[in-house]
Amino acid sequence: MIIIGLIVVYLLGFSITFFVFKRNDDIRLTVQEALGLSFLIGIGVVTVFMFLYDLLHIPIKAWTLLLISVIITVALSWKYLKSIRSYFQNIRSELPHFKSAEMNLAWTAVFLIICFLLIGSVAKSLYWPTTSYDSVAGYDLMAKVIAAEGKIKVSLFDMDVAGKRGIYPPLVEGSFAYAYLFGSDSSKIITSLTYLSLILLFYALLRKYVNPLNAVLFSLLMIVTPEMFAHSSLSLTNMPGAAYAAPGLLYLFLWMDKKQKPYLYISAVLLGLNVWARNDGVVFNAAGFFLLLYDAIKSKRWKEIIIFSTISFLPLFAWTIYLKLAMGVTQDRFVNHLFWDAERFGLLMDWIKRLILDVNLYGLTFYIFFLAVLINIKDIFRDKSELLLMIVLSFIFYSSIYYQFDDTKQDSLNTMMRASFKRALFYFVPMVLFYASTNKRTRWLFAKIDAFITGRG
């Protein structure tokens, strides 16, 4: 049963992705990109259907979700059936071919290491049941109850036991509920597929700029980032948040770089789903918004920023209004005025430094990023400057959230940094590694290696 559910998710996601990309024939949707986007968008949109059903008092059941998913899939792909058929006919040529004479051994070796790590991650995820506290007392609990009761405003709210995790936007718990609705014993299949989709997408995005060896090596660096790898087999929200936010901003960078509309739409959809997973992800939408605003002021073109803002911010507004009207909850965790507290700022900076430089948590990820910025310093304003600005802006915005937290309304800053900010850095891992991989100097280095391998150097 779960297989049917997942196939429908992939088809739904693919139909939306293909619909967006078909609007511009110049862009070739790669296999990795199609697979990654199909799942992330498909499962995200299914949770939007759940939300709409809840509003309309239609029960959230496996068959009601199947029905709407199939209708939307058919409606979106009907016009493009011929193109879809030829797309699948051409896919074979894109798959790696292992003729010994042409094979890049280094790429293959790294690819095999990645396979080994991913097998380990998926096996761990599917073997062990959900036991992490935040999930047992939060996201997975909500998922089980949503699946049982067929609505989002479940009975846990009446007994006041849904807790702070119960009011998270519904993407993660809804996607877990989807697994239960389709008869799965565990929701972790969703976590694993989300993680695999992030990796496929990251590789696909890197390949738009760099050669295969560079792309596969930096994908490995992302996968092996310790804290993030640990979360690839846990039913929590941080890794899914990163799986939407990071590719969302990377697609926005692609739009700014190549000015091809589908990238803007996909970015807006992913960032919209990012705030549908976690509210704090809004900082990435905000960073994207400011860059687009600058672009719009310069070019006097406003259409793009209006489209982006509408799609990417709408889910956040919808959920905030729903919380207030349907559940009577307002999120009030911040000091509502700007203030200066040198001690708090110092503490925040100290924590940030400790976390990003902790090799036990993030391996060499952030060191590699700083090194990349350093070696690229000469071209810092010319090469991938928009991407760097997005990273810096979103990091400042994200840190500001923690600075503005009202300690009287929740845990202390120390606790929040130790438990929450630590995981929030997942958002930045794909982005900083993308910068490190695609900047001019790294590309030059890998071009030399490639030339050496092929005997052209």
Add this chain to the structure above:
Amino acid sequence: MGKKSKKKRQASAKKQPAQQATKKYTAFVNNVLVTIGLLILLYVLYKAVPGYQFVVDRLVLANLNIIQENPNLSTPKKFEAKLGFDYRFIHYVEQNTPEDAVILMPPDSIFAKSDFNKRGTWGVKTKTWDIYFLYPRTLISEQDSSRYPELYHKITYVMIVNGWGYDKLNYRVQAEHPYTVLPILQTPGS
């Protein structure tokens, strides 16, 4: 001139396959060299960075070994391996109460003296954690009795923790186990 260039062309045509073979051979050797170099680099990183060792040794290899050694471990056993006595107890409660049960939990002070997990927030002491395993059963804590008086009157089972709860039953129990779950009313034949 013409004859000379023709000869040159013929000579270079003869050389081409040999050149190509040499080129292919060089490419292959370079390919192997880069691969060996890369693998050495990755091995050094694995050895030098504790976080990477943790990923490979603890998260991947250790788990694959456990899975290989216990391929058919049941879900309750897996939960027990991770959550210990807390899970064993909550699973017992789940197995011995009907789905429509309203279960009374002891107050926090009783859990503080019990054999359950005391570190962090997880464990039987936390109502939300219990609900995950007991849903659709309803749970009410002793300290919530005044907050939900109607529900309190609907209690059908009592969670006995560290001997607490026997006084809530309307019958006497001969052998008082420290950890169990019992119906609040004695059912006929029990």
